[in-house]
Amino acid sequence: MAQRPLTAMIGPGGPPDCAAYGLAGGWRGARRALRDLTPDAVITEVTDSRLRGRGGAGFGTGQKWSFVPRQPARARRKYLVANADEMEPGTFKDRLLLEGNPMQLVEGMLIAGYAIQASEGVIFLRGEYHLAFDRLERAIAQARQTGWLGRDILGSGFDFDIHVHASAGRYICGEETALLTALEGYRAQPRSKPPFPQVGGLWGAPSMVNNVETLCNVPHILANGAAWFRDLAPGSPDGGTKLFGVSGRVRRPGAWELPMGVPLRQVVEDCAGGMRDGYRLRAFLPGGASTAFLDAASLDIALDYATVEKAGSRLGTGLAILLDDRACPVGMLRNLEHFFAQESCGWCTPCRDGLPWVERLLAAIEEGTGQPRDLDLLADHVRLIGPPGRTFCPHAPGAMAPLASGLDLFRDEFLDHLRQHGCPRRMAA
Amino acid sequence: MSTADPALPPDLPPDLPPDLPPDLRDEIAAMMAATDHPHGVTVGALAAVQARFGWVSDAHLVELARLIGVSAAELDGVATYFNLIFRRPVGRHVIMMCDSVSCWLMGADALRARLCDRLGIQPGQMTPDGAATLLPIVCLGHCDHAPALLVDRTLHGDLDESRIDAIADGVRAKEQAREQGTERGTEQGREP
Numbered sequence: 001m002a003q004r005p006l007t008a009m010i011g012p013g014g015p016p017d018c019a020a021y022g023l024a025g026g027w028r029g030a031r032r033a034l035r036d037l038t039p040d041a042v043i044t045e046v047t048d049s050r051l052r053g054r055g056g057a058g059f060g061t062g063q064k065w066s067f068v069p070r071q072p073a074r075a076r077r078k079y080l081v082a083n084a085d086e087m088e089p090g091t092f093k094d095r096l097l098l099e100g101n102p103m104q105l106v107e108g109m110l111i112a113g114y115a116i117q118a119s120e121g122v123i124f125l126r127g128e129y130h131l132a133f134d135r136l137e138r139a140i141a142q143a144r145q146t147g148w149l150g151r152d153i154l155g156s157g158f159d160f161d162i163h164v165h166a167s168a169g170r171y172i173c174g175e176e177t178a179l180l181t182a183l184e185g186y187r188a189q190p191r192s193k194p195p196f197p198q199v200g201g202l203w204g205a206p207s208m209v210n211n212v213e214t215l216c217n218v219p220h221i222l223a224n225g226a227a228w229f230r231d232l233a234p235g236s237p238d239g240g241t242k243l244f245g246v247s248g249r250v251r252r253p254g255a256w257e258l259p260m261g262v263p264l265r266q267v268v269e270d271c272a273g274g275m276r277d278g279y280r281l282r283a284f285l286p287g288g289a290s291t292a293f294l295d296a297a298s299l300d301i302a303l304d305y306a307t308v309e310k311a312g313s314r315l316g317t318g319l320a321i322l323l324d325d326r327a328c329p330v331g332m333l334r335n336l337e338h339f340f341a342q343e344s345c346g347w348c349t350p351c352r353d354g355l356p357w358v359e360r361l362l363a364a365i366e367e368g369t370g371q372p373r374d375l376d377l378l379a380d381h382v383r384l385i386g387p388p389g390r391t392f393c394p395h396a397p398g399a400m401a402p403l404a405s406g407l408d409l410f411r412d413e414f415l416d417h418l419r420q421h422g423c424p425r426r427m428a429a
Numbered sequence: 430m431s432t433a434d435p436a437l438p439p440d441l442p443p444d445l446p447p448d449l450p451p452d453l454r455d456e457i458a459a460m461m462a463a464t465d466h467p468h469g470v471t472v473g474a475l476a477a478v479q480a481r482f483g484w485v486s487d488a489h490l491v492e493l494a495r496l497i498g499v500s501a502a503e504l505d506g507v508a509t510y511f512n513l514i515f516r517r518p519v520g521r522h523v524i525m526m527c528d529s530v531s532c533w534l535m536g537a538d539a540l541r542a543r544l545c546d547r548l549g550i551q552p553g554q555m556t557p558d559g560a561a562t563l564l565p566i567v568c569l570g571h572c573d574h575a576p577a578l579l580v581d582r583t584l585h586g587d588l589d590e591s592r593i594d595a596i597a598d599g600v601r602a603k604e605q606a607r608e609q610g611t612e613r614g615t616e617q618g619r620e621p
């Protein structure tokens with residue numbers, strides 16, 4: 001049976017406490033890191049594991065850590081931030097880890113903090129995750145009581161503590177520079193780079209922002225070694241397992257830990273039980289709302305970063321949203337662009353003004369007042385605000401990814417809406 | 430905010446004390462003392478005021494700004510930026526229904542319309558008796574149980590018409606319990 005280190009301790013009985021976590025194999029990675037390895041050796045181990053960031057961008061984790069200046073914590077304050085602001089529509093993986101085994105995140109942060117020699121860890125948690133907040137607070141208190149957080153951990157001379165910051169909600173807070181601005185108590189607007197957070201982040205200090213799932217992989221890499229982690233995904237260019245999942249009209253929507261590189265067909269058919277009776281898969285967003293549509297013929301591509309990119313989309317968060325043949329693609333795009341327009345922070349003009357315009361165009365097409373030239377206007381938006389670099393952050397390019405692919409893939413539906421002056425499905429209902 | 434807003438019942442906002450209570454001021458002062466960067470407490474301090482009164486009034490915002498050492502305009506800029514800080518009164522229960530794509534695909538629009546009918550309000554409004562406010566919310570991370578909504582701290586998923594009706598009835602039952610003085614502590618987590 002395939003190993004599933006990330007979720008092995010997650011069960012219906014609630015999260016393990018500090019002692020149970022240790023008895024089940026927890027803390028081995030932290031013990032090895034702090035007792036046997038230098039911070040640089042920890043970074044090397046994680047780099048060798050080929051762990052790539054699980055928040056969506058997929059950057060090499062060890063490489064990212066290596067960008068942090070090397071002085072020890074006592075010489076220069078540094079911060080480690082766990083990005084637990086999971087607000088991308090269709091994404092629900094970090095909640096599983098936060099609620100199911102918060103101690104695993106604490107251990108991952110301890111090891112990451114040691115690697116970059118941070119003195120302080122912050123968990124940036126979205127405000128609606130009440131259960132996760134309570135469980136994280138409990139886990140941190142227990143870890144502090146038992147000496148896994150605090151001063152001189154394991155006699156290593158390393159001091160590290162964690163606190164939870166409950167956010168007050170804005171999707172843009174998931175973008176790492178906006179997240180840091182939010183932590184400083186300002187409106188969460190992204191910052192231009194450079195400086196990169198690794199050098200000048202929270203309060204101007206070197207700061208590392210890693211996704212929850214990324215950090216939860218770290219204890220296992222340190223406990224079992226980089227080669228073991230790479231072997232979890234045989235034949236894949238990316239190491240380890242990943243939480244993959246689906247939402248939409250399948251029999252059993254959910255998330256499952258599977259080796260990197262599995263095909264989505266395995267997730268949809270084996271794990272989720274296939275489409276519900278009367279529904280057929282039309283297309284899917286492979287990794288959340290900000291990824292491009294792929295059609296049903298792409299169900300067999302391997303879910304790894306390079307393969308999904310080659311197919312024209314992004315692996316993103318690895319949680320696919322399925323469009324079935326009975327839902328309106330134009331309506332789905334309208335919903336998606338409503339979200340992006342609403343959640344634009346307003347900092348950059350193309351995003352602030354362009355996204356509401358896109359939403360209005362889609363609404364007009366769906367409600368029957370659209371004009372044929374609206375399709376050209378939508379394509380103009382894709383061309384003008386879709387490419388990276390036109391805005392401070394990836395929000396607007398992310399918003400254009402489903403639209404660009406949707407305009408191609410669902411062109412006939414768009415034309416039907418224009419010809420029939422409204423949504424044919426709604427009119428037939 | 431404007432008290433003349435037609436979305437608000439005429440007998441609101443509730444009669445709030447003009448000043449922050451001393452213990453709340455102490456709590457915020459302690460938050461500031463615990464960090465090298467007191468400016469970082471703005472969201473936490475706004476949330477603390479809201480936890481006490483349900484929302485952040487103009488008077489409380491001005492006093493809080495003075496306490497933190499920022500201008501009221503800057504603090505208002507932060508308060509109005511975040512989805513979960515309320516600058517107008519909300520009901521005793523806040524219902525947040527996800528309007529994002531996974532819930533939309535599973536028929537959330539029709540269920541929201543039903544909930545609006547049951548509560549007699551539109552999204553963004555409060556019931557006339559001040560019992561509940563209905564708000565849209567970005568993806569609750571419960572997409573595997575879509576459609577989903579959050580009532581205060583309790584997450585409800587796999588919504589259908591009967592569950593929507595039960596949630597609306599549940600809010601009314603809580604209100605009755607409150608009136609009779611038998612309300613239990615705040616629920617949290619997921620529905621049983």
